[in-house]
Amino acid sequence: MGRLICLSNRIPLGPNPTGGLVVALGDALTERGGIWIGTSGELVESPEPALREIEDGPFRRLVFDLSPEEQANYYHGFSNSVLWPLLHGRTDLLDIHGEFLTSYKDVNRRLARMLAPMLEPEDRIWVHDFHMLPLAYKLRTLGAQNRIGFFLHTPFPTPLALQALPNGAEISQWLAHYDLVGLQAVRDVRNCIAAMVEVGGATELAGGFVHLAPRQTRIAAFPIAIDATDFARLAAEEIEKLPAGIRKPDRRLMIGVDRLDYTKGVPQRFRAFGEFLARHEDWHRHVSLIQISPPTREGVAAYDDIRAETEHLSGQINGAYAEITWAPIRFINRPVPRETLAGLYRAADIALVTPLMDGMNLVAKEFVAAQDPEDPGVLILSQFAGAAEQLEEALIVNPHDIEQMATAMMTALAMPLPERKQRHAALMQVLTRHDVHWWSRGFLTALG
Numbered sequence: 001m002g003r004l005i006c007l008s009n010r011i012p013l014g015p016n017p018t019g020g021l022v023v024a025l026g027d028a029l030t031e032r033g034g035i036w037i038g039t040s041g042e043l044v045e046s047p048e049p050a051l052r053e054i055e056d057g058p059f060r061r062l063v064f065d066l067s068p069e070e071q072a073n074y075y076h077g078f079s080n081s082v083l084w085p086l087l088h089g090r091t092d093l094l095d096i097h098g099e100f101l102t103s104y105k106d107v108n109r110r111l112a113r114m115l116a117p118m119l120e121p122e123d124r125i126w127v128h129d130f131h132m133l134p135l136a137y138k139l140r141t142l143g144a145q146n147r148i149g150f151f152l153h154t155p156f157p158t159p160l161a162l163q164a165l166p167n168g169a170e171i172s173q174w175l176a177h178y179d180l181v182g183l184q185a186v187r188d189v190r191n192c193i194a195a196m197v198e199v200g201g202a203t204e205l206a207g208g209f210v211h212l213a214p215r216q217t218r219i220a221a222f223p224i225a226i227d228a229t230d231f232a233r234l235a236a237e238e239i240e241k242l243p244a245g246i247r248k249p250d251r252r253l254m255i256g257v258d259r260l261d262y263t264k265g266v267p268q269r270f271r272a273f274g275e276f277l278a279r280h281e282d283w284h285r286h287v288s289l290i291q292i293s294p295p296t297r298e299g300v301a302a303y304d305d306i307r308a309e310t311e312h313l314s315g316q317i318n319g320a321y322a323e324i325t326w327a328p329i330r331f332i333n334r335p336v337p338r339e340t341l342a343g344l345y346r347a348a349d350i351a352l353v354t355p356l357m358d359g360m361n362l363v364a365k366e367f368v369a370a371q372d373p374e375d376p377g378v379l380i381l382s383q384f385a386g387a388a389e390q391l392e393e394a395l396i397v398n399p400h401d402i403e404q405m406a407t408a409m410m411t412a413l414a415m416p417l418p419e420r421k422q423r424h425a426a427l428m429q430v431l432t433r434h435d436v437h438w439w440s441r442g443f444l445t446a447l448g
């Protein structure tokens, strides 16, 4: 069996890399002598046209540098200011410039040229996410015949949204050069096939295949997952280490954890909490919301806007309701260690996972896994998170409907223990049956 070669924009660095993808792919990479390839995180004026080995890890890792111009045009530009909003249906935020697309293609061509000479015929290639959509096309141009799979971590947009992109049809061409395109949810598979047919001129075949001459590609859903058993163990240990005062007998805790991104629906969540407080004066001092939102993609204008909006809203709600012994919202704009996060999930009574659009949303799964099965908290989950297709026993809400979300908060706070236990058991069964190993095995088996 050939090697597994994984590519993603960011790769886990350091001697003991962590993160969901490391758990998912680490075994396969170690067993098959695989390689993980991605950007180094370093900017240099003239990047070397060669991959550089990182020596000190459990599996081989190779990196390449970007230039400041590529960081601006390929990464912040086409990846984060065109593809990210497009894939989440936010065509109003598209920032289209010719030099963004040129740089995006150039970086992918350079990567393909560095990778192609290393390939052996039996190697399988697994490309992750929207930064590298054209990689298979570029590799095929250089003669690569390998099995190449692609997994998109975001949603796939509707054909109509895709038409907002001047090169919308080209996306279908790029996808058609993969043997397998994996998406998070069934809705994404439907959108992708429809877009390839309507915008790209492909033909739909039976069994999830599409034909775009001269190639045939399978499009299928592989909902990404977590190591639920391991996360449950971590949370049970870590709750004991939380600082005193986080849990109070007469105070319930809601939690939100999201990169500070406009797709995550944090303003809508704050408004709903404000609506809840306006409706339920008896709950003042007895419930608070911790919102952990590490900043991300700083320097892209839309991200500066979401930061200003959320700071304004949390300030407004705290200003209206806070008392000397209680503030309704603790809005934390810094990353929190993973262990603390696990303990906080377990300490929380309610998780608010209310994205306007999300590929999967792993926070929803982490919260469920972290709960005490004998006294579990309640998950309030947006219908627009990919996770909603699997986590049907959550309280499913429409994040645009502020009143409905405020009502769901009350329903969650009032939910009797037997119902909480029954919902949690059902959710946990989904997570243990479909864990992260099931996810990576499923994709690699389909690719093979």
Ligand code: GDG
Pocket (backbone or CB within 6 Å): 153, 154, 224, 257, 258, 259, 292, 293, 294, 334, 335, 336, 337, 338, 339, 341, 358, 359, 360, 361, 362, 363, 364, 366
């Ligand atoms: C993309 C897709 C898809 C967050 N804050 C902190 C922290 N986190 C961790 C969470 C979770 C991860 O980051 C976030 O994952 P999500 O899935 O919620 O969202 P994205 O970052 O947007 O990820 C998404 C995912 O890819 C996987 O395919 O589900 O739809 O958008 O693990 O716990 N971790 C730590 N400190 C923080 O402050 N340590």
